[in-house]
Structure formats: C-alpha cells, structure tokens
Amino acid sequence: MTFLDLDEPIVNASGTFDAIAARRAFGDALLERFPFAAYVTKTVTIAPRQGNPPPRLYELPAGLMNSIGLPNKGLDGFLAEDLPKLAELPVPLIVNVMGSKREDVARLVAAFAERDEVAALELNVSCPNVKTGLIMGADPGELAGLLDAVRPQTDKPLIVKLTPNCASPADVAAAAQDHGADAVSLINTLRGMAMHPRRAGEPWLGGGTGGVSGPAVRAVALAQVREVRSRVRIPIVGMGGIASGRDALEFLAAGAVAVALGTVLFADPGAPDRVRGELDEELRARGFSSPTQATGLAHVGREQVADKDVTFPLIDTRAGGGVPAEVIAHGAAFSSFERGHGVDEGVVIDLCVGGVENADAFVAIHKDVPGTDRVLRDFKKESVERPLHPVVDKDGVHIADVVPDSI
Numbered sequence: 361m362t363f364l365d366l367d368e369p370i371v372n373a374s375g376t377f378d379a380i381a382a383r384r385a386f387g388d389a390l391l392e393r394f395p396f397a398a399y400v401t402k403t404v405t406i407a408p409r410q411g412n413p414p415p416r417l418y419e420l421p422a423g424l425m426n427s428i429g430l431p432n433k434g435l436d437g438f439l440a441e442d443l444p445k446l447a448e449l450p451v452p453l454i455v456n457v458m459g460s461k462r463e464d465v466a467r468l469v470a471a472f473a474e475r476d477e478v479a480a481l482e483l484n485v486s487c488p489n490v491k492t493g494l495i496m497g498a499d500p501g502e503l504a505g506l507l508d509a510v511r512p513q514t515d516k517p518l519i520v521k522l523t524p525n526c527a528s529p530a531d532v533a534a535a536a537q538d539h540g541a542d543a544v545s546l547i548n549t550l551r552g553m554a555m556h557p558r559r560a561g562e563p564w565l566g567g568g569t570g571g572v573s574g575p576a577v578r579a580v581a582l583a584q585v586r587e588v589r590s591r592v593r594i595p596i597v598g599m600g601g602i603a604s605g606r607d608a609l610e611f612l613a614a615g616a617v618a619v620a621l622g623t624v625l626f627a628d629p630g631a632p633d634r635v636r637g638e639l640d641e642e643l644r645a646r647g648f649s650s651p652t653q654a655t656g657l658a659h660v661g662r663e664q665v666a667d668k669d670v671t672f673p674l675i676d677t678r679a680g681g682g683v684p685a686e687v688i689a690h691g692a693a694f695s696s697f698e699r700g701h702g703v704d705e706g707v708v709i710d711l712c713v714g715g716v717e718n719a720d721a722f723v724a725i726h727k728d729v730p731g732t733d734r735v736l737r738d739f740k741k742e743s744v745e746r747p748l749h750p751v752v753d754k755d756g757v758h759i760a761d762v763v764p765d766s767i
C-alpha cells in the first residue's frame with residue numbers, strides 16, 4: 361500500500377480510540393491483535409490543556425457532536441508518560457499535533473522528528489473546537505506558510521488533516537501537496553451546534569459549538585475525498601462516518617488509499633474487524649485481490665480523458681504495474697449497477713472505459729443483472745463507431761483505452 365507501507369487499509373481517526381486505556385482494559389491481548397494498521401494519537405499541543413467545559417458530547421439522529429477542546433498532557437507530558445506506552449503498540453505510530461502559531465507546530469514536529477518510536481506526524485489544522493484551530497487549515501496560503509515552517513524540521517511523513525469547514529478543501533490539499541505534505545487525511549468534523557433542551561437559546565455544549573461526525577457527515581466526506589483526489593497525487597486517508605465495509609469501499613473508490621474509523625468505535629468497539637471483513641467481501645465480490653485495486657475507481661476515465669493525459673496514477677503503478685483491464689470494468693460495475701441506479705445505458709456506456717474486451721469482463725461479472733446484454737451490445741456499437749483513445753499514466757505507461765466523447 362502506498363501509505364506508510366501499510367499492508368492493511370484501516371486506521372483509527374485521531375481522538376477516537378485511546379490505546380493506553382484499551383491496553384489497561386485488555387492487557388497484552390490488545391497487542392496480540394491490535395485492531396488498526398497504524399495508530400493515530402489524540403492531538404498533542406505544546407502546553408497541557410484541560411479541554412472545554414462540559415457537556416462535551418451531544419448525540420444526533422445520525423451521529424455525534426463533540427466539543428472536547430483538545431485536553432492533553434502537553435508535549436513534555438506526552439513524551440514522558442504516553443510515548444513509551446504507545447511505542448509498545450505493534451503498528452506504526454502517527455502522532456497528531458496542533459499549535460496556534462506556525463512556530464509552535466514547528467517545535468512540536470522538531471521534537472517528534474528525533475523520536476524513532478514515531479513513524480509519521482499528522483498536522484491537525486482542522487479542529488473546530490478551539491479558537492485558532494481552523495485558521496491554518498481553512499486557507500491555502502496559511503497552510504503553505506505553515507508547511508514552509510514545518511517541513512524542514514523532519515524527514516518523517518507529514519499528513520495534513522483537512523477541514524470540511526472551508527471554501528475549498530481541494531485548494532487547501534493542493535497547497536499541502538505543493539509545500540511538502542506527504543499525505544492528507546479528511547475529513548475532520550463539521551462545525552455544528554445544539555440548543556439546550558430546557559434553557560431556550562443557550563447552547564448545550566460547554567464550548568458553545570462542536571464538531572459533527574458519524575453517518576451524518578459521510579456523504580460530505582465522500583464528496584470531499586473525491587474532489588481532493590482529483591486535485592492531488594499524494595495519498596489520502598479517508599474518513600467521515602465510515603461504519604461498514606461498503607462505506608470503506610466507497611471511500612477507496614473516491615480516491616483514498618486508507619480509511620479511518622472514528623465515531624463508529626464508540627458504539628461498536630469491534631468495528632475494525634467487522635469492517636475489514638465486510639470490505640474483504642465487497643472486494644471479493646468484485647474480483648479485487650487487494651484494497652489498492654479499488655482506489656480511485658470513481659475517477660476512472662474522467663480526468664484522464666479531459667487532459668488527454670493522466671494527472672495521477674489511478675491505481676498506484678508502484679504497487680502493481682498499471683491498471684488491470686478488469687479493474688476498469690469493475691469500476692464501471694461499481695459505479696453504476698452496484699450503486700443501484702439500474703441499467704442506464706448512457707451511464708454504463710460512459711463508464712465502460714476499458715474497451716470491448718473489458719465490457720465483456722464487465723458483463724461476465726454482472727451476467728445476472730437484467731439489461732446487461734443490451735448494454736454490451738450498445739457499448740460494442742458505440743466503440744466501433746468511435747475509435748478508442750489510448751490513456752497513459754504520468755510515466756507514459758499505457759493503462760486503458762477509452763471512448764473519448766463518452767466521458
């Protein structure tokens with residue numbers, strides 16, 4: 361896998377799984393079967409913080425709202441008390457850091473740069489619950505300035521955690537990439553509020569407003585992952601309401617190389633194993649042998665043909681040497697039939713970008729879906745009338761033939 365060389369695609373979202381408390385509860389059993397491919401810490405700041413006044417949580421019809429306010433022991437406390445414990449986890453450790461000034465973030469990053477226990481850093485520029493939390497993450501210019509200060513401090517991978525609370529997450533992601541970020545993760549929570557049930561006009565949360573997470577934000581997150589993927593080449597860790605293997609597959613298809621579970625963990629601590637099992641089923645049903653093969657399916661054809669060139673490898677060519685023909689066909693299947701939109705000839709033909717032989721593969725997979733034969737017939741007709749256009753990746757490697765006008 362292209363993200364930190366993980367061979368599994370599921371990590372935790374920062375702040376939603378306390379590995380130290382879990383170790384206390386489950387002992388070494390936690391280490392023997394750690395539920396995530398990497399562990400992301402709760403945000404660390406330079407000075408210790410108490411966090412926001414209670415109440416800190418509010419349950420929503422389809423999610424959760426939090427206003428935790430970043431309680432943590434501060435850099436020194438984390439280094440002395442938490443890091444030694446987290447270093448015992450059997451997976452790469454990603455430390456999430458945040459500061460209200462560039463210099464603070466640079467100092468945090470420099471401190472962790474020296475620690476072999478730390479595999480990567482996640483820059484939290486997206487917390488909705490502290491006054492300065494969003495300033496650097498909502499504006500591409502601010503984020504560029506932050507990365508210019510932080511990048512020289514470490515060779516470790518830097519992951520920028522993006523906010524959905526801004527005009528253009530894709531612009532921010534592009535600034536992150538251009539100024540040295542190795543990956544982006546998205547989304548952090550969406551800002552929201554709840555009124556006190558008895559005291560009209562007063563907010564329920566002690567912090568006033570909070571961050572909305574869970575199934576309520578999944579569609580927003582999916583759209584943003586897809587949009588960011590169409591702008592940047594660096595790996596994306598997708599998150600936002602993922603609660604099933606199907607959800608995970610959709611985030612991969614939208615362009616993520618790994619996914620994070622967050623809010624679901626509070627209701628279902630067994631979610632990592634369950635989601636991984638379900639994802640395997642989803643992948644197997646489509647003939648994929650690894651999650652990587654599903655990455656970027658929702659992009660197949662479109663950006664490539666628009667540019668007459670590929671602006672990013674849809675499926676990392678370092679991992680597998682190009683996009684297999686079946687993947688293109690599966691992509692079509694995933695995007696149309698499987699989405700339950702029925703057989704829309706136009707859509708299916710548009711998405712059958714791999715050429716006639718791929719359309720055959722497509723039909724082989726979906727031979728029981730009513731209308732498939734007719735779609736194939738029409739597709740063959742289309743592709744004969746309109747010559748296929750070869751698509752190459754950024755290294756000039758041929759990855760597919762497409763029907764140019766149909767995309």
Ligand code: RRO
Binds near residue numbers: 403429431489548
């Ligand atoms: O601690 C929090 O209130 C918090 C943080 Br740092 C964050 O990044 N996102 C969130 O929803 N809550």
